[in-house]
Amino acid sequence: MNRILPAILAVIFAVLLCSVALLISGDDPVQAFTTMITQVGEGQTAVNVINTGAVYFIAGLAVAIGFKMNLFNIGIEGQYRFAVIVAAIYGGAVHLPPGIHTLTILLVAAVAGAVYALIPALLKAYRGVSEVISTIMLNSIVAGITGVLVKPDMFGVQSGNNLATAPIPPSGRVPGIPLGSAGTLFGLVFLAVLLGVGYWFTLGRTRFGFELQASGESATAAAAGGVNARRMVLIAMLLSGAVAGLIAMPELLGRDFSYGINAPQGYGFTGIAVALIGRNSPTGIAIGALLWSFLDKSAVSLDNIGVSREIVTIMQGVIVLSVVVAYEIFRRRELKTQQQRVGTEFLSGKTAGGEA
Amino acid sequence: MKHRRRLGALGVAALAGTLMLAGCAKDVNGPGSGASSGGGSGTGQGCKLAAQPPAAPAAATSSQEQGKGVDGSKMRVGLAYDIGGRGDASFNDAAYRGLEEARAKLGVKDSREVSAQPNETEDQRQSRLRQLADDGFNPIITVGYSYAESLKAVAKQRPKTQFAIVDDDTIKLPNVHPLVFASEQGSFLIGVAAAYKSKNCHIGFVGGVRTPLIQAFEAGYLQGAKAAAPGIKIEDDYLKPAGDNSGFNDPSTASLKASGQLQKGADVIYHAAGASGKGVFDAVKQAGGGALGIGVDSDQYFQPTVANDKDIIMTSMVKKVDQAVFGYLAAFASNKLGGYPKRFDLSTGAVGYTRSGGKINDITGPLDAYKQQIIDGKIQVKDKP
Numbered sequence: 001m002n003r004i005l006p007a008i009l010a011v012i013f014a015v016l017l018c019s020v021a022l023l024i025s026g027d028d029p030v031q032a033f034t035t036m037i038t039q040v041g042e043g044q045t046a047v048n049v050i051n052t053g054a055v056y057f058i059a060g061l062a063v064a065i066g067f068k069m070n071l072f073n074i075g076i077e078g079q080y081r082f083a084v085i086v087a088a089i090y091g092g093a094v095h096l097p098p099g100i101h102t103l104t105i106l107l108v109a110a111v112a113g114a115v116y117a118l119i120p121a122l123l124k125a126y127r128g129v130s131e132v133i134s135t136i137m138l139n140s141i142v143a144g145i146t147g148v149l150v151k152p153d154m155f156g157v158q159s160g161n162n163l164a165t166a167p168i169p170p171s172g173r174v175p176g177i178p179l180g181s182a183g184t185l186f187g188l189v190f191l192a193v194l195l196g197v198g199y200w201f202t203l204g205r206t207r208f209g210f211e212l213q214a215s216g217e218s219a220t221a222a223a224a225g226g227v228n229a230r231r232m233v234l235i236a237m238l239l240s241g242a243v244a245g246l247i248a249m250p251e252l253l254g255r256d257f258s259y260g261i262n263a264p265q266g267y268g269f270t271g272i273a274v275a276l277i278g279r280n281s282p283t284g285i286a287i288g289a290l291l292w293s294f295l296d297k298s299a300v301s302l303d304n305i306g307v308s309r310e311i312v313t314i315m316q317g318v319i320v321l322s323v324v325v326a327y328e329i330f331r332r333r334e335l336k337t338q339q340q341r342v343g344t345e346f347l348s349g350k351t352a353g354g355e356a
Numbered sequence: 357m358k359h360r361r362r363l364g365a366l367g368v369a370a371l372a373g374t375l376m377l378a379g380c381a382k383d384v385n386g387p388g389s390g391a392s393s394g395g396g397s398g399t400g401q402g403c404k405l406a407a408q409p410p411a412a413p414a415a416a417t418s419s420q421e422q423g424k425g426v427d428g429s430k431m432r433v434g435l436a437y438d439i440g441g442r443g444d445a446s447f448n449d450a451a452y453r454g455l456e457e458a459r460a461k462l463g464v465k466d467s468r469e470v471s472a473q474p475n476e477t478e479d480q481r482q483s484r485l486r487q488l489a490d491d492g493f494n495p496i497i498t499v500g501y502s503y504a505e506s507l508k509a510v511a512k513q514r515p516k517t518q519f520a521i522v523d524d525d526t527i528k529l530p531n532v533h534p535l536v537f538a539s540e541q542g543s544f545l546i547g548v549a550a551a552y553k554s555k556n557c558h559i560g561f562v563g564g565v566r567t568p569l570i571q572a573f574e575a576g577y578l579q580g581a582k583a584a585a586p587g588i589k590i591e592d593d594y595l596k597p598a599g600d601n602s603g604f605n606d607p608s609t610a611s612l613k614a615s616g617q618l619q620k621g622a623d624v625i626y627h628a629a630g631a632s633g634k635g636v637f638d639a640v641k642q643a644g645g646g647a648l649g650i651g652v653d654s655d656q657y658f659q660p661t662v663a664n665d666k667d668i669i670m671t672s673m674v675k676k677v678d679q680a681v682f683g684y685l686a687a688f689a690s691n692k693l694g695g696y697p698k699r700f701d702l703s704t705g706a707v708g709y710t711r712s713g714g715k716i717n718d719i720t721g722p723l724d725a726y727k728q729q730i731i732d733g734k735i736q737v738k739d740k741p
Contacts, residue, residue: 043483043486043487043490044479044482044483044486045483048479048480048483051479052477052479143596143597143599143600144597146597146598146599147566147596147597147598147599147600148597150598150599151598158568159504159526160501160504160523160524160525160526160568161501161504161523161524161567161568161569162501162502162504162505162524162526162568163567163568163598183479251477251478255478255479256478256505260599261567261598261599262502262505263599264475264476264477265475265599266474266475296476296480297479297480297483299473300470300480300483300484300487301487303468303469303470303471303484304468304470304487304491309473
């Protein structure tokens, strides 16, 4: 209960706060929220929520791997964008049998993501450079790399005023699940599920996962226990980068087939928010990802009733903030009751020991 | 208007005559020409200008009687803006002006405007268009080439709805009408004007984001400047690489780039950088010494957001999205979409330059001459640098 309650309270708080904002701007909050909710049942919204939810979920996992190790990998943004353009160029350039083509694209994406994470990983492990600083800088560098790679004289193809990589041939694409007028579910939604299971198993059920979390919680204690902290930093960072590399794959192989100048950005930052909401637990991240995606997709309908959709951005921000605050309050209260319990037990134990 | 144009044409003819006498190059800003805009700190005497093309015949202005007597009161117009939406002081606002004109002149009553958000995914753009179509809006105008992929998908699913798209002509579907602009042609004239007005014979270009759309402005400008003054020096900068659209809303970086260009000696700077352009104007104004800035998209001389820099805005390269949008709506209302143009260039008057502020009144002769050359196809303007 203590794991879900704060999140629910945070969402309720966000809804209330946004209602106030809507009232101040002269809109009807009830109408706004019902429009957003009924929107899910209309057209392709439900499927789109799941499709993008899968993308956000992978992003959340990538961030959470770092969080578990006490690494603040802000560079997910740069790692996934570097990976997706490299994978798109590779996928559009080679001709392989179906299946193999797809698998190699995924592999290239994961490796590219890891390679881009290797730079801050090495800097952190051997030079003690804060991963926050180095990854922020690498995030801004990736814009330049993409801009150069997508030029027509490099790997880009111009169509009208748009610039994108060469389209990936059908052999490399992942077929979706057609649901008629409700849209098409990305085939790689299942990759997200698989990654979630893998994350849960590796971190919760293996020695490696234990070592990772131990060195995250206390590097010195872990070192005393025989864990090589430097090695753990490298592995956690590379793993985080490899998962980040897969973030855009559902869209690339399921719908877009090329990566261009109109591609959305910011999944890495959404991943941070989602991982915070989900408290690094796979189910929590999944719920956070779907919530975030729902807010994004149903926001489109707000234009139709003339409500400023920025209200959704306010809501997302408030949710993240209040989730963090709510968990902190609950944690402190728990700590306090725990201390009291330990205290009383200690005192009663002492008297009991005295009598014996 | 007509009268003035004829006078201008006479002036051009006379000037062309003296040019021929003087050989193939003449210093327009030199003593006796009276063209200097004064107060310059630059050491330059202006450019060695190339011989200017023969004067343009005083062409009759094309009639702007579109939409007269057309009833559009039953039309339900959907307008999907690109990122920035209404209030961007750029092409979204221009599209809105087209809709306003349709309300006033065609009696359009029902319309809905929706807007794209930064970093949204393909499916969000598609949902937006599908919702407009399903709610019965017809025609639907999408502003910006970023809608191209989405529109291609949605137009196939909703064949009974008519769509138009600004800045893209890649969709070949019967219910999609492209509205593209030959920005390179207008920019060519801007390049000519810059070359005529630069005292140091050194000009600059600041682009917002290095995309093909903006490179067309750059290409036309460079070609025009070199055609007018083969020896001209040109600074050429972009704020952000392709894909990073923050370059269209980053006045501080724009100001730095423009200051750099001014320090190198450029004294006329053209920007194609949306809202970043304010930074360019600010830098030019601060530099003083007769340096000038050139606006883009709409007539920035009258734009409230850059009102402080009004006195250094020499001209603007206008791309009349409003005119194209209104014309499209009028053609739709009178059921004449088939004959409505898809490409807007100098000959349609939908791209061109403005004279507000009067800083280029003395060179409209040569500008009109170059314009005629382009319309006649004697000068081919490239849209790639």
